[in-house]
Amino acid sequence: MTEPRDEDALSWAGDDDPTLDASASGDRTTLEPASQEPITRGRATAAVPSAAESAGQVEEPLAPPVEVDVAKPTDRVTDEAAAGEREQMSSVMLVTLGIFGGVFLLYSVGWLISAFRPDAAVPSDAVGRFMFDLGQGLAVAAGPVWMAATLWLTRGGRPVVRIAMLLLGVVLILPWPFLRGV
Structure with missing residues (x-):
């Protein structure tokens, strides 16, 4: 055994x-x-x-x-x-991108509110009305489109360039009609 x-x-x-x-x-x-x-x-x-x-x-x-x-x-x-494999983003970068995403969504809401104001000067002809509606729609979509385009175009670049492009978008897409009350 x-x-x-x-x-x-x-x-x-x-x-x-x-x-x-x-x-x-x-x-x-x-x-x-x-x-x-x-x-x-x-x-x-x-x-x-x-x-x-x-x-x-x-x-x-x-x-x-x-x-x-x-x-x-x-x-x-x-x-x-x-x-x-992709290089993972740091926690600080993820939080920063989340903040920018929230800002751009708030901008879209601001443009949407200003687009539906009853006192907006809407053109009376068909072409003018179409162009006005197109402009309002593009203004509402500008924030998310800028965010997505920046993330896609700077995906292999340095984080500083990505942050700079997002800051540029924050300045350029600011909903002035909403802020001025027009």
Whole structure:
């Protein structure tokens, strides 16, 4: 009868598999695609059986051996991960963008209130009326459009440029008719 190990509660079934041995030395392995025998050039050893070998048929390898660097990921995987990751904004920048977003929404409300004033001088001809309504609609949409355009156009730039463009928008889009009471 065998003696139970002290660490049996901390192990999984199949831990005794020699291919999972983490104490092997070296750091490069070459795998033969259609071969059961491992080719070792460093620490790790691995064997990849093909579908034909598992069915009992043996065939010639179709591709040259694939060399895998076990110590670091391949360059393609690293490049894809770097392209997928974005640099995160700081908390201060997120709060600042939230404040600017609120200001631009308040500007839209101010333009909307001034657009629906009953004492607005609306032109009487059809073209003039259309142009007046178009101008009022664009004035209402100017704040959110400026915010979105600034965030999109400065997404890869420095935060100082983004803040400067948002400050410029705060000055340019100010709803003067609402503030003057006209």
